[in-house]
Amino acid sequence: MEVVGVIKKIEAYWDKRSDSFDADHDTEDLQAWMEALNNLLGTNQNKNVLDLGTGTGFLANMTAKLGHSTIGIDISREMMNYAVKHAKTAASDAVFMEGSVLELPFMNETIDFIINSRLIWTLVEPDLAIREWLRILKPGGKIMCFNRMKEGVGLNIGKVNIYEDEEVDNHLVVKSARMEELKELLERNGLVEVQIQKLPGLTRPGYDYDPWFVLMGTKVSETGVLIS
Incomplete structure (x- = not known):
């Protein structure tokens, strides 16, 4: 199955x-998250803030409430319908748009x-995704991936055949990544201070x-200088 077909199945699932x-x-605990x-x-x-795979706007509406210009992007319209509803309730001015995290x-x-x-565990082409994120990130900008993880181990996605399609699930190459593997994913694609x-x-x-853990990395300038 080609990647486009895999992504369409993932979209339908969500x-x-x-x-x-x-x-x-x-x-x-929303206050603790804020x-x-x-x-x-x-x-x-x-x-500004870009929330990828925004889903129901969980992060995007909070960062907008903190005063940051925020855009949430997702492949699932049904998920973002909830994001828009929550934005109205929370008086958030986050903007939501449909799109793929592989081509922004x-x-x-x-x-x-x-x-x-x-x-991150849902990514079917994680290296391509990280490079695309790095393209639009300003020098000194940061990527922050929030995940629940098993302490000292890494991602712990317990379900087998999550999408009820073995071929789709076989594309989830990061699903069970250890902490060291997640850090290496960012580092090999050019991020520092991971x-x-x-x-x-x-x-x-x-x-x-x-x-909850956050996997973080920073983009350096073309000259290799880290801009704060």
């Missing part, structure tokens, strides 16, 4: 899952922060989930 996926975020995002992004509201409709070096939540940081206190007590 359209179907939109209702239950939206309900999943009821388990999150504080964590504010610490990671900083207080300079002149920096933005000019080179125009984005300060690229963020995503539970996206690290994985645990984000304690984000999930509400009483929910037996793997803890």
Whole structure:
């Protein structure tokens, strides 16, 4: 199956899952998330944010509320219908648009922060994706990938045949990546200062989930200088 066909099947899956996926975020401590995002992004509201695989707008609406110009992009219209509804409820001015994280409709070096939540394990061509993200990222800009991970191990996507299509699932080459493999994915595609940081206190007590981590890296200038 060609990649285009795989992506169409993934899109259909998330359209179907939109209702239950939206309900999943009821388990999150939104105030703790706002504080964590504010610490990671900083207080300079002149920096923009692109939320890839935005889904129901979980991250995008929070970064917009923090004052950052924010765009959320996703292949699933049904997921983004929830994002727009939540934006109205939260008085968020985030903008949402349909698109693929493998081919982004933005000019080179125009984005300060690229963020995503539970996206990286779904990537069918992760190296191509990271290089595309790097293309639109400004020198000194950062990529931040938020994921629940098994501590000291890495991604722990427990389901087998998630998309109910073995060929599609075989394309999920990052699904069970260890922490070292995730860091190497960013490093081999040109990011520096790559690290994985645990984000304690984000999930509400009483929910037996793997803890949240953020995989981060920074883009250097063409001369190899790290711009802060």
